[in-house]
Amino acid sequence: MTHRIFNFNAGPATLPLEVLQRIQEELLDYKGTGMSVMEISHRSAEFEEINDHAIALVRELLGLDDSYHILFLGGGASMQFAMIPLNFLTSDKTAAYVDTGAWSSKAIAEAQKVGKVHLAGSSKDTNYDRIPEKIDVPDDAAYLHLTSNNTIHGTQWQKFPDVGNIPMICDMSSDIASRQREFKKFDLIYAGAQKNLGAAGATLVIISQAMADKCIEGNLTMLDYRTHIKKKSLFNTPPVFSIYVVKLVLEWIKKQGGLQAIEKINRAKKERIYQLMDSHPDFYKGTVRPDSRSWMNITMRLPNEQLEQKFIAAAKAADMGGLKGHRSVGGVRVSLYNAMSMEGVEKLAQFMEDFKKAN
Numbered sequence: 537m538t539h540r541i542f543n544f545n546a547g548p549a550t551l552p553l554e555v556l557q558r559i560q561e562e563l564l565d566y567k568g569t570g571m572s573v574m575e576i577s578h579r580s581a582e583f584e585e586i587n588d589h590a591i592a593l594v595r596e597l598l599g600l601d602d603s604y605h606i607l608f609l610g611g612g613a614s615m616q617f618a619m620i621p622l623n624f625l626t627s628d629k630t631a632a633y634v635d636t637g638a639w640s641s642k643a644i645a646e647a648q649k650v651g652k653v654h655l656a657g658s659s660k661d662t663n664y665d666r667i668p669e670k671i672d673v674p675d676d677a678a679y680l681h682l683t684s685n686n687t688i689h690g691t692q693w694q695k696f697p698d699v700g701n702i703p704m705i706c707d708m709s710s711d712i713a714s715r716q717r718e719f720k721k722f723d724l725i726y727a728g729a730q731k732n733l734g735a736a737g738a739t740l741v742i743i744s745q746a747m748a749d750k751c752i753e754g755n756l757t758m759l760d761y762r763t764h765i766k767k768k769s770l771f772n773t774p775p776v777f778s779i780y781v782v783k784l785v786l787e788w789i790k791k792q793g794g795l796q797a798i799e800k801i802n803r804a805k806k807e808r809i810y811q812l813m814d815s816h817p818d819f820y821k822g823t824v825r826p827d828s829r830s831w832m833n834i835t836m837r838l839p840n841e842q843l844e845q846k847f848i849a850a851a852k853a854a855d856m857g858g859l860k861g862h863r864s865v866g867g868v869r870v871s872l873y874n875a876m877s878m879e880g881v882e883k884l885a886q887f888m889e890d891f892k893k894a895n
């Protein structure tokens with residue numbers, strides 16, 4: 537038997553076992569081609585089918601109509617930090633950003649290299665322990681940029697703000713497809729595949745036609761969204777293998793019952809861990825304000841660093857990995873992406889109870 541652990545890594549992250557097994561089955565001979573999916577042409581009928589199906593599944597699962605284009609681009613979510621201002625931040629406008637953590641800050645730093653940035657809200661002064669309750673967006677902002685889930689700090693927007701006609705853009709890298717959301721509120725959504733959607737390489741970009749019409753003229757070809765829209769992400773060789781894995785993961789989500797069913801499971805998973813923390817608040821100390829708690833990344837501190845190290849090591853010895861907090865914040869982080877089963881969460885919760893008793 538292959539040895540598998542419960543993998544609580546923040547990203548790249550756990551994948552559904554049946555998806556990995558399907559990859560394994562198809563690896564040497566993809567659908568009778570006698571080639572691996574890594575070896576086929578990105579212009580072949582086989583890949584076209586994978587790409588079209590992945591696009592259709594994103595549309596179906598997120599409830600988006602044809603006014604949205606669905607792309608799979610390279611460069612990670614980090615490339616989007618650059619592409620967004622390069623396409624939409626004209627010299628006569630300001631881009632509004634909410635700073636809710638390390639990833640937002642990186643997005644802001646890129647936009648500042650391109651043009652004027654207005655800080656519409658921030659929780660930096662309290663170590664990013666919450667989603668700011670108030671934001672202010674200039675009437676003429678080119679767009680408002682949010683980060684829906686803050687992977688490192690463990691916060692998540694529970695309700696998105698209303699900002700009238702200003703286009704909204706969201707980095708959903710670590711909570712895309714994890715619950716039902718108002719996706720249609722946004723003109724552009726992006727997410728690296730390696731947390732909730734598959735293997736690293738592809739970045740999902742969802743962009744409305746209205747937003748595509750706003751792209752600045754004269755951009756370099758590869759950095760212009762319209763290049764990729766025109767060619768269905770096939771202007772150059774896309775991350776073929778990663779898109780294939782995304783397609784399999786989306787099929788798996790659909791089989792679970794879509795986002796409604798996934799949301800129900802994810803709600804139960806995070807409640808199990810938060811309730812446990814709340815019953816031992818002096819031992820498992822949450823680092824964020826309860827109203828901003830993330831469903832995907834639960835961050836906590838133990839009474840001291842030595843205990844944290846002991847916790848992480850003992851969990852690893854019991855086949856539960858990836859629980860170390862991000863190096864910039866320390867502590868313990870439990871990532872509960874879609875592919876983490878309730879069984880894994882139960883096992884961790886029991887471990888946490890036992891560890892508390894023994895220490």
Ligand SMILES: *Cc1c(COP(=O)(O)O)cnc(C)c1O
Pocket residue numbers: 547611612613614615639683685686687707708709710728729
């Ligand atoms: C992981 C992550 C990123 C960075 O993704 P890359 O694909 O490595 O560029 C950006 N934003 C958020 C919210 C993330 O969780």
